[in-house]
Amino acid sequence: MAAPRRMVIIGGDATGMSAASRARRLKGPDELEITAFERSSFASYSACGIPYWVGGVVDGPEALIARTPEEHRARDIDLRLRTEVTAIETGRQRVRVRDLDHPGPGAERWVGYDDLVIATGARPLRPEIPGIDAQGVYGVQTLDDGRALAESLGERAEGVRAVVVGAGYIGVEMAEALRRRGCHVTVVERDEQPMSTLDPDMGRLVHETMGEFGIETVTGAEVTEVRTGDDGRVRAVCTKDGEYPADLVVLGLGVRPETTLAREAGLPLGSSGGLLTDLAMRVRGREDIWAGGDCVEVLDLVSGRSRHVALGTHANKHGQVIGTNVGGGYATFPGVVGTAVSKICELEIARTGLLEAEARAAGLQFVTVTTESTSRSGYYPGARSMTVKMLAERRTGRLLGVQIVGREGAGKRVDVAAVALTAGMTVERMTSLDLGYAPPFSPVWDPVLVAARRAAAEVSRDLRGR
Template sequence: MAAQRLVVIGGDAAGMSAASQARRFRTPDELEIVAFERGHFASYSACGIPYWIGGQVAGRDKLIARTPEEHRARGIDLRMRTEVMEIDPDRGRVRTRDLESGTEEWTGWDRLVIATGARPVRPPIPGIGAPGVHGVQNLDDGQSLLTTLDALGPAGGRRRAVVVGAGYIGVEMAEALLHHGFEVTVLNRGEQPMATLDPDMGRLVHTAMDGLGITTVNRAEVTAVRTGDDGRVRAVATAAAEYPADVVVLGIGVAPETTLARAAGLPTGEYGGLLTDLSMRVRGRDAIWAGGDCVEVLDLVSGRDRHIPLGTHANKHGQIIGANIGGGYGTFPGVVGTAVSKVCDLEIARTGLREKDATAAGLQYVTATVESTSRAGYYPDASVMTVKILAERGTGRLLGLQIVGREGAAKRVDVAAVALTAGMTVERMTMLDLGYAPPFSPVWDPVLVAARKAVRAVTAAG
């Protein structure tokens, strides 16, 4: 019996996890695996790019989990610099173009995995394509930015950087540019930085960034990128002011890259991501799966589909897809929206719903905010953190939690992530048996202190 063929579009986390997992289940005689990647790199950590640029990670290769040669040695025909131009689901084939030679060809498939990731948001403003304006979506982007930073010369003279956007990538890149000796301005069109937090928690991030020497300008809608006589960026303009810049980094966010999928008539959701069932199979298509940043996933708290582009999800999607294609079984039940970040020594974390998410979902809720410390107050180097919790009015069900603090703050969010997944109430949370010793926590962990206050808020609200 001839081997079936699995074609994978995309050579990063979801795509190559799916290919590798399928290979564990099926030999090359049983399943031929062909993967197409349009870039120069495969299986790398995009999340690590700001830390490579900032110097905390010693070199680009540290971010590469597995090289193309290693994938090929494991029986996966990974074709680099090859872009898929068209998906023909009715005839079971894809049209590809070799980006070096320009050669095009059709490749048939019995099973297809779409792992095309996400594309950076680049608003159509004048000058955004000028030299010196950089995104940081992939390793090629990171290398291009480092080349620009090196060309601007060593620290010592006045060098100015503008970061457009104050989400995870924006604040992480602000830190990276500080490490390179730049004066950094962050332009944020929102009310406060970190729109993944409620504004009152984002305000804490703003204050801390100011203290780190980062200038953050809120409600700043970029209208143009100004260039000099040499065509390179020289400033970023908003409706209210102009900010000088030797380099500009875009951290505006990403959108699902589903251009091919939509052209092939595959279903997409409210955020433009592909829609799948629990097995990560594209809805209505028996032989097509999708995973990673190009899909929407179920939010277990709100019950709605959301687009949450994170490498943790992408790797899980790939494992499940590969198992299902290879003859095993797996499902992806959904997410609660957990994410952590940092800028210098400031740690930022969230899980579950923000206030506006709860309102959009039609939920009535109460909130509670507390200040506590990372260690027992008498233990050296205890740092202050702020914890905010959302609970459903009436039932007391945990809806979300946010943390802003220093060392020891961010990973506490994992307790709430587990509680959300389990559908716990804040009252039940107060009795969680968490580890305690003065170097690690106060007697009452900050998350439990917030839960206790939330219980009182639920009771008071009736």
């Protein structure tokens, strides 16, 4: 009887363990041996839930774990926590691993593979400034990170001075979490408005809401130093124009693909530093190496360019594709339209497709419209306002992007636009979409369709003006 193929996975979160689980469903242990190495203390967890754990909305960390190591091992998936892969030798089809809990002689060894899955995720950006590695400065990427921050806050966080550096998704979510715990929160952002994942005019709406919730937001300010006390702990965050007292600092500056191992192994990387793969999630130029999740670049279906998008939804899909292919089936991942949703306090924030700057960078010409509407019929109790911004290509009217900022009922409306983008619809065609209507759920004209009507009219006006 032939020896089973060896599937080795670097990274035990969304992509890695989805790939392992899917491959195991297709092939038993007599055909496929699966080993996964994870350097942290947790696997198969929701990093997206960390702000809500820190904020006391959900329990953690156990509640954020989708499947325990014991459950994986019961399915003949050899998951090894606190084990770091330190090198990849593609020519000899092997990886070097190190036991982090038992250092010393024998802690490192080589493990061979027939199929290697790189699921190393992303790393939080840490600016190279004095004090950035001081005690009390936290990234928020793994459950170990979340646990360190939660333990630092303890049971009573009332009055703790927290500075969040960066106002992207993680930054604003962590700012809300810390404010809910009773901290005095200051957010320092180098751009002119928070949420650079929105156009500045939409980011301004987020800025206003953060102020209403008691979060001080300093924009147009780049951090130059994290000042520490004699004990080595953080005391303040400094910019060129000011100093902000801090008992703790949370970094929310975004992430970059963690592809150090891949780069050292000579594997192909894109402009963002993410691994380049084909549609089957196989690393380009390699028949035996796969990659997915936050460490890869993906095709943007709207712009036609490759981009780095760090989201758990994609990571899980990548894992399913990889596991299917390693398990002998066939699957592909065609690309993304760039859909994301978040919230700060009661404000829901959503976007899909391209921002204005992204559309210009892709060489596209476009028109924009911004509309105000309500989540329900205006006369129905609980109707809340929302702002919808829409980009459409000049001449063709093809939908290019949508941003939504509003109260309850606003965020998930972006899914309609995401489907329209995936289908390559024009804004004119969108106006005929047969969406559900009843006063408790929507006005007669859904807010997204109101924006589509305005955009279609703007495209028509632009054509007449030529």
